[in-house]
Amino acid sequence: MAGKTKDERYILKLYDMATERGDPMSTLNRNDVGASIGFSPKVVKTICVLLGQANFIRKESADEISLTRHGISLVEDLKGIS
Numbered sequence: 001m002a003g004k005t006k007d008e009r010y011i012l013k014l015y016d017m018a019t020e021r022g023d024p025m026s027t028l029n030r031n032d033v034g035a036s037i038g039f040s041p042k043v044v045k046t047i048c049v050l051l052g053q054a055n056f057i058r059k060e061s062a063d064e065i066s067l068t069r070h071g072i073s074l075v076e077d078l079k080g081i082s
Contacts, residue, residue, distance in 0.1 A: 006039070008078055010047050011056060013037050014067060015075040024075075027066045 004012070014033045018026040034044035048065060051057045056071035067075070075081075 004078075006043065007047055007050060009037055010034065010039065010044070011051060011067070011071060011075060012078060014057070014065070015072070018067060024072050025066050025068075027060045027064050029063050030065045031063060033065075 010033065013036060014028065015024055017028055017033055017036070018024045021028075030044050030048050031041050034041065034047070039047070048057060048059070051071070052059055052065075054070075055068055056074055057065045058068050060066055
């Protein structure tokens with residue numbers, strides 16, 4: 001994932017982890033996603049605020065998030081999936 005911004009790396013990882021559970025809109029712990037790519041909880045919190053404001057993710061609880069349809073579209077664009 002070299003050459004991607006932290007936000008892009010995070011949302012791509014969120015998509016991959018959710019897809020492994022069988023549904024790209026699965027609810028995941030935001031810090032687990034960040035830890036899997038080496039991000040601190042502080043960085044994760046900032047990224048999640050920005051991604052939430054842009055309607056790419058939805059906050060399900062204090063630490064749980066899921067991708068929105070808009071977020072899935074972004075991931076597909078980043079991955080070159082039609």
